[in-house]
Amino acid sequence: TPEAAQSARALSAELVIDHSVKVARHYNSLQEVGLAARSRSRIFFMRNFNNWLKSILIGEVLEQVRGAGSQQVSVLDLGCGKGGDLLKWRRGGINHLVCADIAAVSVDQCKSRYEDMKKKSYANEKVYSAQFISADCTKVVLSEKLDDQALMFDICSCQFVYHYSFESEQKADMMLRNACERLKPGGFFIGTTPDAFELVKRLEASDSLAFGNEVFNVSFQSKGSYPLFGCQYHFSLEDVVNVPESLVYFPLFEHMAKRYNMRLVLKQRFSEFFEEKVKKEQHLSLMMKMAALEPFPCEEGGRQATDSRGEYCHAKEHCGSSRRPLGTLSKSEWEATSIYLVFVFQKMS
Numbered sequence: 082t083p084e085a086a087q088s089a090r091a092l093s094a095e096l097v098i099d100h101s102v103k104v105a106r107h108y109n110s111l112q113e114v115g116l117a118a119r120s121r122s123r124i125f126f127m128r129n130f131n132n133w134l135k136s137i138l139i140g141e142v143l144e145q146v147r148g149a150g151s152q153q154v155s156v157l158d159l160g161c162g163k164g165g166d167l168l169k170w171r172r173g174g175i176n177h178l179v180c181a182d183i184a185a186v187s188v189d190q191c192k193s194r195y196e197d198m199k200k201k202s203y204a205n206e207k208v209y210s211a212q213f214i215s216a217d218c219t220k221v222v223l224s225e226k227l228d229d230q231a232l233m234f235d236i237c238s239c240q241f242v243y244h245y246s247f248e249s250e251q252k253a254d255m256m257l258r259n260a261c262e263r264l265k266p267g268g269f270f271i272g273t274t275p276d277a278f279e280l281v282k283r284l285e286a287s288d289s290l291a292f293g294n295e296v297f298n299v300s301f302q303s304k305g306s307y308p309l310f311g312c313q314y315h316f317s318l319e320d321v322v323n324v325p326e327s328l329v330y331f332p333l334f335e336h337m338a339k340r341y342n343m344r345l346v347l348k349q350r351f352s353e354f355f356e357e358k359v360k361k362e363q364h365l366s367l368m369m370k371m372a373a374l375e376p377f378p379c380e381e382g383g384r385q386a387t388d389s390r391g392e393y394c395h396a397k398e399h400c401g402s403s404r405r406p407l408g409t410l411s412k413s414e415w416e417a418t419s420i421y422l423v424f425v426f427q428k429m430s
């Protein structure tokens with residue numbers, strides 16, 4: 082029938098729809114839920130942990146950049162999302178930030194968070210300047226979109242993003258080009274991405290095509306053979322079915338990065354990174370500080386205690402006695418977060 086033909090056409094259009102469009106659609110449709118709702122989430126501690134890890138990574142790389150004598154620090158946040166790292170860059174005292182993401186709605190939210198942050202900053206505090214770009218960074222040459230065509234970056238930060246590009250060699254290469262081509266000599270490309278070896282290990286150990294627990298689930302179409310590009314799996318967190326991601330075969334990533342004169346400085350599983358960093362007093366105390374944010378609603382009748390900016394409930398002032406040790410990831414959260422690795426590349430010349 083004509084109706085059947087039409088729905089078949091619609092279905093095939095959906096099947097060939099570009100992977101990037103699906104990614105943008107997914108992230109654009111995510112609601113901005115605010116801190117209160119975020120902290121009710123079952124993965125509250127996992128998000129905290131990821132933020133702690135990114136803070137340490139960013140802080141340490143900034144230290145190296147400054148140590149090398151860079152005065153005006155410029156950063157590219159590739160796949161910035163809603164701007165979860167804006168405050169980290171402010172704490173790091175950078176001078177300029179370029180935020181790019183495929184999801185236009187997220188870029189808008191990122192921009193208004195930045196404007197908000199500037200408004201709330203203290204009179205004598207200088208907040209970095211910023212540019213916001215909405216673009217598919219696996220297809221578009223970002224440098225052509227820069228307001229300042231001569232801009233070079235000290236750091237490109239690509240947090241929980243790079244795996245989307247491994248759908249094809251062309252896309253992975255364009256993302257890499259965007260990350261690296263405008264880096265100053267000695268500049269850094271830093272990021273976090275799932276560890277393909279860990280994913281495959283867990284898949285092979287599973288008696289089905291999926292593994293996970295009550296907070297996350299990973300499912301593959303098949304197992305036994307894993308193409309270098311476009312080896313897709315679905316990752317869902319907290320029952321939210323996510324867009325497909327692709328395995329990033331790290332030795333290949335490292336090899337490709339060499340084309341852009343990038344040398345691998347660090348590759349560490351989250352667990353190894355954590356074990357090493359937590360030994361340092363200041364990193365441990367940052368973790369304690371971040372962990373002192375208590376999930377809402379607190380058990381004292383669901384009232385919310387807020388800090389001076391009206392954002393947070395502080396455990397010590399409010400309901401310090403009622404929780405498992407703050408900052409402690411549940412076993413299920415740890416199983417999810419321990420899939421990831423952190424990487425640092427440095428531009429040689």
Ligand code: SAM
Pocket residue numbers: 101104105108159160161162163164165166181182183184187216217218219220239240241242245246
């Ligand atoms: N980096 C942010 C953070 O750490 O909070 C956001 C991470 S979120 C898990 C992944 C982000 O990658 C999303 O905002 C998504 O829109 C973005 N992304 C995925 N594919 C992209 C592409 N081809 N170009 C630019 N951004 C992309």
